[in-house]
Amino acid sequence: QSVLTQPPSVSGAPGQRVTISCTGSNSNIGAGYDVRWYQQLPGTAPKLLIFGSTNRPSGVTDRFSGSKSGTSASLAITGLQAEDEADYYCQSYDTSLNDVGVFGGGTKLTVL
């Protein structure tokens, strides 16, 4: 049972917009910790997609965007493309964990 809750799967057709939620609590996201999002393409290591809840690293397309409100965060992907099919993980910190991070359970995005 992950501290951060994500839907196991989402899907969308090419060109559509999808969102992935990440629900935490008052001891993690709600405590003010930023949320990160990672993309894991099949057979590869994860890659940082969003940091500081809303910021994209250099080289990440602006089709990906992040938001945060209260004890939850979301990742939005617009203009869905086949290459976006991957697993997506949110990550934050928790007041109980002495600077060790926590991941959500992950969401499998399928492009129909």
Added chain:
Amino acid sequence: EEQLVQSGAEVKKPGESLKISCEGSGYTFTNYWIAWVRQMPGKGLEWMGIIYPGDSDARYSPSFRGQVTMSADKSISTAYLQWTSLKASDTGIYYCARRKNGDLDFWGQGTLLTVSS
């Protein structure tokens, strides 16, 4: 180029010991925490702990405390993850990643560990 290069795949038997490595290059290795992350077959990412190579301060996730040991040798810019008695349930891919401002901004390629009798 900043990168982390991990040691190769391992096949071990239950009860055996193991130490895997993660070598950093292209940046000042001692200035950033290294995180270790487990991914069991077909499952999600689990944060195991972090180590600061500058002084070897190590912090463990409650689920992994006592199960593994993190260490570092700053003279060769390498972090390690060690088991003294492997179990079948340790099978998985182990990633190291650099932590910068709380973000895991780049990752090693992963080390596949298979524990089977």
